[in-house]
Amino acid sequence: MLILGGVPEETKQDILKISGFSERSLPFKYLGMPIQTTRLKKQDSECLVENICARIHSYGARKFSYAGRLVLVKAVLSSMFVLPKGIIAKIEAVCRNFLWDNSTDYRRVPLVAWTTVCKPKEEGGLGIKDQELCNQAMVGRLVNWVAEKRNSIRHAGNTPTGCYEWLKGAGTIVQWFRAVWNDWVVPKHQFMGWLYAHGALRTNDELLMYGLDIDVNCYLCGQAAECMDHVFFGCRYSKQMINWLNQLTALILPDQHILEWCVDRQGSKLQKGVQAAVGMGAIYHIWHQRNCSKNDCVLMVPKRVAEQIVAEIRLRIRRRDENEMTIGDRDWLKNMKFL
Ligand SMILES: [Zn+2]
Structure with missing residues (x-):
């Protein structure tokens, strides 16, 4: 996929000819998600939850250990991008259920609270990132990138990780x-x-x-x-x-x-x-x-x-x-x- 914006018509035609790509305009779907110029609505993102559930169901066919499930949950959550709050909550719930019970449905009381799971390992967590904070960090990163003006998040560094660390704040290190x-x-x-x-x-x-x-x-x-x-x-x-x-x-x-x-x-x-x-x-x-x-x-x-x-x-x-x-x-x- 190639996204072109503000390119003269002639240049665009040359690029299309050389690359062999065909032209489409917004909105369109990429990996099941609508790509558009306006803010995503909750219903637009529902398909993402469905895709993630389908992916987890395919994992669920095999018996993974806790350690294996943790790796898969991290892989799913690390591929997320800016999403509405309600969708983040749904995706987190699916991942949480999978981690504790190898299922997308809630069937078992988690052994450790999700807020603890989302702490870094040094602070007693499993190093899964808090998706709400990740979202804020990604938005902060975009704001910096576009505006390049004074912004408190900017001082945390211009990377999503830097913004995330700044928003999260320092926690207490556990001895063990x-x-x-x-x-x-x-x-x-x-x-x-x-x-x-x-x-x-x-x-x-x-x-x-x-x-x-x-x-x-x-x-x-x-x-x-x-x-x-x-x-x-x-x-x-x-x-x-x-x-x-x-x-x-x-x-x-x-x-x-x-x-x-x-x-x-x-x-x-x-x-x-x-x-x-x-x-x-x-x-x-x-x-x-x-x-x-x-x-x-x-x-x-x-x-x-x-x-x-x-x-x-x-x-x-x-x-x-x-x-x-x-x-x-x-x-x-x-x-x-x-x-
Ligand atoms: Zn005994």
């Missing part, structure tokens, strides 16, 4: 973000670690508060009422698994407050990253086993789970170029039994 979002942590463990950090994993005690009549015992040991503190810190099964993890490596993971342990790690970037990866692996697999036991009545023995975590981390280490590691890091990995 580097422990969860670092390259050594397995991507699917990152998402679970993020949910854990927000206290968003729903255990039986919480479901009971919603009035659901369910078995209250821990799915891992069957010997105590299930709550977050028990599953991750008090459960005999989880303690045994952590104990095996410490035997298979030379790390000393505590059997409680794993996330805090990950945050407090010292050493090089690699050493902190690998330790956080083990901690996040422990959190992920404890919860995964809990769900396997709950949904399928299958539970792996603690030793086997620990072996799986170590194998996953070893695989990530083997994929890295050893020559790019310092001698200190290689020695550390050997001492910790990862190499």
